[in-house]
Amino acid sequence: MSVLRGRLYPRGLSVCFSSVGIILFLLPALLPTLSHAADITLSSRTYLLHYERDAAGASERFTPLYEYLSGDAHGLGGKAISFHFYGWGRQDFGDETGSGKTAGELGSAYLQYLHPTGNAEARLGRFFLTEGVAAEIIDGVFLKSRIAYGMGVSVFGGVPAEATITSTKTGDSIFGGRVFYARPGYAEVGVSYLQEKGEFQGNDRKEIGGDLWLRPFGPVELIGRATYNNATSALAFQRYLVRLAPVASVDLSVGYEAYKYKDYFQAALNPAFLFPSIDNTDRVRTVFAVLDWEVVKSVTVTLGAKSIKHDAATIGDATRGELGMKYAYNNNRDAAGLSAAVVDADRDENAYREYRGYATCSPAKWRFALDALTQQYKQAISGTKNAYHVVGSAGYQLFEILRLSGDLTYTKSPRFDKDYAGLVRASLSFGSSTGGKK
Amino acid sequence: MMRRTRRGIVFGVVLTALLAGCSAISQSPSVPPKHPEELGGWTQVDCRECHSDISTGALKPYASFRHSTTFVRNHGLYSRQGQNLCQGCHGPSFCQGCHARKEELRPNTRMGDRPDLALPHRGDYLVQHQLDGRMDPGSCFRCHGNKDNARCRACHR
Numbered sequence: 001m002s003v004l005r006g007r008l009y010p011r012g013l014s015v016c017f018s019s020v021g022i023i024l025f026l027l028p029a030l031l032p033t034l035s036h037a038a039d040i041t042l043s044s045r046t047y048l049l050h051y052e053r054d055a056a057g058a059s060e061r062f063t064p065l066y067e068y069l070s071g072d073a074h075g076l077g078g079k080a081i082s083f084h085f086y087g088w089g090r091q092d093f094g095d096e097t098g099s100g101k102t103a104g105e106l107g108s109a110y111l112q113y114l115h116p117t118g119n120a121e122a123r124l125g126r127f128f129l130t131e132g133v134a135a136e137i138i139d140g141v142f143l144k145s146r147i148a149y150g151m152g153v154s155v156f157g158g159v160p161a162e163a164t165i166t167s168t169k170t171g172d173s174i175f176g177g178r179v180f181y182a183r184p185g186y187a188e189v190g191v192s193y194l195q196e197k198g199e200f201q202g203n204d205r206k207e208i209g210g211d212l213w214l215r216p217f218g219p220v221e222l223i224g225r226a227t228y229n230n231a232t233s234a235l236a237f238q239r240y241l242v243r244l245a246p247v248a249s250v251d252l253s254v255g256y257e258a259y260k261y262k263d264y265f266q267a268a269l270n271p272a273f274l275f276p277s278i279d280n281t282d283r284v285r286t287v288f289a290v291l292d293w294e295v296v297k298s299v300t301v302t303l304g305a306k307s308i309k310h311d312a313a314t315i316g317d318a319t320r321g322e323l324g325m326k327y328a329y330n331n332n333r334d335a336a337g338l339s340a341a342v343v344d345a346d347r348d349e350n351a352y353r354e355y356r357g358y359a360t361c362s363p364a365k366w367r368f369a370l371d372a373l374t375q376q377y378k379q380a381i382s383g384t385k386n387a388y389h390v391v392g393s394a395g396y397q398l399f400e401i402l403r404l405s406g407d408l409t410y411t412k413s414p415r416f417d418k419d420y421a422g423l424v425r426a427s428l429s430f431g432s433s434t435g436g437k438k
Numbered sequence: 439m440m441r442r443t444r445r446g447i448v449f450g451v452v453l454t455a456l457l458a459g460c461s462a463i464s465q466s467p468s469v470p471p472k473h474p475e476e477l478g479g480w481t482q483v484d485c486r487e488c489h490s491d492i493s494t495g496a497l498k499p500y501a502s503f504r505h506s507t508t509f510v511r512n513h514g515l516y517s518r519q520g521q522n523l524c525q526g527c528h529g530p531s532f533c534q535g536c537h538a539r540k541e542e543l544r545p546n547t548r549m550g551d552r553p554d555l556a557l558p559h560r561g562d563y564l565v566q567h568q569l570d571g572r573m574d575p576g577s578c579f580r581c582h583g584n585k586d587n588a589r590c591r592a593c594h595r
Contacts, residue, residue, distance in 0.1 A: 039472075041529075045548065047543065047547075047548060049547075066542070066543055068548070070529075070531040072529060072530060072531075074471055074472065080471070082471065084530040084531065085531075086530075086531035086534050088541075088543075090542060097542070098542065103540075103542065105538070105539060105540045105541075107531065107534045107538055107539065108530070108531060108534060112530070114468060114471050114522070115463060115468060116467065116468055117463055117464060117465050117466060117467060117468055118463035118464035118465065118466060118468065119464075119466075119468045119469060119495050119496075119520065119522060120463045120464075120468065121468075121522065127530075128533050128534050128537060129521075130514070130517040130518045130521055130533070131518060131521075132518055132519075133518075134518075135514070135518065135537070135580070136584075137534075137539050145462070145463045145464070146463070146464035146466065147462045147463065147464055148462070148464065152464075161539055162539065162584060180519070182497045183497075184466075184492055184494075184497040185492040185497065185498070185499060188497065188498070188519050190519060211515070211518055211519055213498065213515075213516075213519060215498075215499070215502075221502060223512070223515045223516070224515065225515060225518060237576070239515065241508075241512055241515065243508060245501060245504075248486065248501075251504065251506040251507075251508050251509070252508075253508040253512070255512075257576070259576045261575070264576060264579065265575075265579060265583060267583070267584060268579065268583040268584065269583070269584055270582055270583055270584070270590050270591070270594065271590070271591060271594045271595060272571070272575075272578075272582070272590050272593075272594035273575060273578075273579055273583050277594050278575060284574060284575075284576055286574065290507050290508045290511065292506040292507045292508055302507045304507070308573050308574050315572050316572050316573045316574070317573075318573045318574075324507075326554070328554075334554075335554035337553075337554065343569075343573075345573065349569070349572075350569050350572055350573055352569065356560070358553035358554065359553075360551075360552075360553065360554060367551060369550070369551045369552070369553050370553075371550070371553035371560075373560055373561045375561060375566065381565060381568075387561060387562055387565065387566075389560065389561040389562060391550045391553070393550050393551040395551055405551050407550035407551065409550070411561075411562050413561070413562035413565050414562075414565050415562055415564060415565055416562065423547070423550060425548075425550075425551070
């Protein structure tokens, strides 16, 4: 039994007609060649959850069933062409968890050609793309290749997958590209451009990006990227990192990040990032450092610090320190870890301490896991100063391709006096080849 | 007029790339579409156990891809210069396990049996996000800013 102090909100439900169109478009081309695919893998993850919520004096019982399906077919028609898809769907067997009894999304469905040289590739369909300034899901095409003298070029274009909410009268579109130079083992520098036609605070989205990876000598690496918002004519975002690995067991990094709300969030479609939800005149500058040290084989200690400063004298300045340890055992099949973090903030409402411990155990075909997390807020939230979250999991490899497992979750937090949630998981994986997926 | 010019530039670049075709492509080897061997173990794999050189495809040392805390927290910087090396081991849909568009199930709920993974939003994150959002909203924006997230819109009107 649980008590929810907040409100329950409907979740969005929409149908991606364009995704269906892509599948219908691709299927005729795929069917004759799938039988000749040398390498097919399919993965199904089924989750059945159960939890209860008390809101406004009424008790609701939720039992959603989620199915996540992904597949990859390499070597279509005996060529370096592959087809990949990923998607999920939900069916509620209890009260509605969203705005309807069902929901779903086609995350990707695309054909890919990988050329044997120059890292050249082509994609057609719906895919998740990270390329320079772009980190998008688009329905379209992507072409990339290295060419002569260490230079390379990529172009992409199509319709953004979030087009259903930008909804311009003339339709949305997205295109861009990247030009880069790479010297093996020493440098890669790129300049990229992205333009998305949509309704972004009265403008299209126009971004120019720069990305950098340098390894000037041995153990030193410099990596970063910056984004110039051409729609607001300002540098919107930058993040740089110096990474040092003086010995194989040490990975030390120091970084800097800065962004301006007005310019970085101009392309936001989520009102949480727009005025009046936030003060859009603010700017954030962050300095952070992380030390990752394998003190002895299989035991890694992590030490981290982060300082956040806001230009506007409102709220948000904070310093975070963290210490963690991870021990891997059972031939790397299992791990145990402990961590602690302290956040000191300019306002007590942002300050808290966090402690976490976990361990897994995988004897033979069994797998057990326990994860415990607690947060101690400096200032009570809804009258509660401490939050607890514990997840216990047990699983069994029923067949080589089928694993069954279940989780029981206990939560006590400012939202819940006491909450128990259950999850049953069935993981099915099969394929005609070895290698690849981790 | 400007729109026509831009479309003309894009069309020209694509056409030039297609006309140049395979002859323009560098002859250096690509990243294999899949890692040739099954990668064993449940916890993270360290490329350096087998590779001490530079990836012929990604053109960076394998040591750069050691999945340390630094790498995991900054993997986006690497992936924006190319996804192929990642996909060779993780599979093409791996990224979307977290970077989805309308995701309803949190990654750490789906992978409750994998507490060893550095998955975001553990615990009752609907409470915790108020604190993180006030301090560093940019860390939220990368995944949630440009998404059709009706759940966010319910509160953030």
